[in-house]
Amino acid sequence: MTERATEIAAPATADRPKPRLSYLDGVRAVAALYVVLHHIWFTVYPSYPVNTGPAALGWLVYGHLAVAVFIVVSGFSLTVAPARREFELGGTLRFLRRRAWRILPPYWAALALSVIVFGLITPELTGRAITLKGVIAHFFLVQDVIDSPKPNGAFWSIAVEWQIYFLFPLVLLFRRKLGPVWMVAIFTTAVIGAQLVGENVGALDGILNLTPQFLALFVFGVAAAQVVRDGRSPRGLATLGIGCFAAFGVLAAVKGSVWVDHAYFWIDLLVGVGTACILAALAGGGLGPLRSLLAGRVLSGIGLYSYSVYLVHLPILWLIGHFAVEPVVADPLTRFVLLLAVGMAAVLAGSYLFHRAFERPFLENRSLSAVTAAIRGRRERL
Numbered sequence: 370m371t372e373r374a375t376e377i378a379a380p381a382t383a384d385r386p387k388p389r390l391s392y393l394d395g396v397r398a399v400a401a402l403y404v405v406l407h408h409i410w411f412t413v414y415p416s417y418p419v420n421t422g423p424a425a426l427g428w429l430v431y432g433h434l435a436v437a438v439f440i441v442v443s444g445f446s447l448t449v450a451p452a453r454r455e456f457e458l459g460g461t462l463r464f465l466r467r468r469a470w471r472i473l474p475p476y477w478a479a480l481a482l483s484v485i486v487f488g489l490i491t492p493e494l495t496g497r498a499i500t501l502k503g504v505i506a507h508f509f510l511v512q513d514v515i516d517s518p519k520p521n522g523a524f525w526s527i528a529v530e531w532q533i534y535f536l537f538p539l540v541l542l543f544r545r546k547l548g549p550v551w552m553v554a555i556f557t558t559a560v561i562g563a564q565l566v567g568e569n570v571g572a573l574d575g576i577l578n579l580t581p582q583f584l585a586l587f588v589f590g591v592a593a594a595q596v597v598r599d600g601r602s603p604r605g606l607a608t609l610g611i612g613c614f615a616a617f618g619v620l621a622a623v624k625g626s627v628w629v630d631h632a633y634f635w636i637d638l639l640v641g642v643g644t645a646c647i648l649a650a651l652a653g654g655g656l657g658p659l660r661s662l663l664a665g666r667v668l669s670g671i672g673l674y675s676y677s678v679y680l681v682h683l684p685i686l687w688l689i690g691h692f693a694v695e696p697v698v699a700d701p702l703t704r705f706v707l708l709l710a711v712g713m714a715a716v717l718a719g720s721y722l723f724h725r726a727f728e729r730p731f732l733e734n735r736s737l738s739a740v741t742a743a744i745r746g747r748r749e750r751l
């Protein structure tokens with residue numbers, strides 16, 4: 370559960386533009402549900418990056434790619450509003466305060482929940498994941514810089530995205546001054562250079578812990594938001610996006626999951642380009658059937674609390690698996706089916722309750738006093 374390669378996360382949901390782009394919530398939902406499916410698979414078949422389960426479950430190995438999708442969505446959705454005002458951010462400090470208010474309170478609540486579940490409820494099995502160093506590193510979102518035990522294996526990418534936020538003003542500056550093509554070229558070149566340095570200079574291999582390709586993916590999302598300003602997308606984007614995902618499918622089938630795991634830097638870039646192209650096509654009115662599916666009531670509804678799904682799905686799955694499934698079922702495939710049925714339902718229900726308690730108050734209110742007043746009013750109505 371704490372292996373880096375399987376620590377799949379969904380970066381925090383971005384401030385949603387007005388009018389609402391409901392299909393973005395659908396994309397978040399699909400990615401979040403895939404994360405949960407991946408961890409259900411990994412709970413029963415902890416053999417990553419090899420699938421030791423039935424071949425039909427092999428597609429669940431690649432949960433890491435949900436991170437790539439979420440990062441592109443984050444870059445896209447955060448740029449929608451600036452794109453309508455010539456890519457002006459509207460104040461760096463204001464942006465960072467709003468991001469902190471949006472992601473930190475529920476994140477800290479989920480961190481506390483993870484410490485309770487893994488450190489207090491099953492300490493004999495998972496207590497080693499809870500240390501003071503690890504909790505402090507995660508609290509300050511530097512867990513990708515400071516190596517330490519992980520209270521929740523899904524939290525690493527929140528630190529990565531949080532750090533990308535501090536570069537967002539620079540990304541928009543390059544976008545305003547140089548345009549989307551040069552912006553993408555410069556940041557992608559810098560990211561590839563950083564990766565090569567990390568791979569070849571031993572003293573600087575810590576660069577790899579920062580997952581530098583995610584900055585490029587974020588920039589891809591920023592570039593895709595051009596369509597929002599133009600009101601139309603260039604021809605062929607949908608085909609290119611689908612082609613990128615098809616290319617990944619071919620590579621995975623031919624090379625196998627171990628090869629993909631070692632090549633995730635390049636695979637992430639491939640999937641990132643595909644995601645950005647599909648988002649741009651959707652924003653420009655293309656891919657109508659897919660757009661309708663993503664904007665439908667079920668997926669867009671789950672997307673509204675996909676951040677909470679990401680934050681708490683691991684402790685919920687652990688509790689269900691350890692106390693309800695493993696003691697009564699020995700056969701792995703039967704355990705998978707049971708955990709899929711019971712665990713997925715528990716994750717969605719528990720995540721929604723967590724969303725109502727720890728995420729939604731900070732979406733609907735802009736100050737701590739307002740949050741406190743809202744909670745007090747809710748209690749009085751009960």
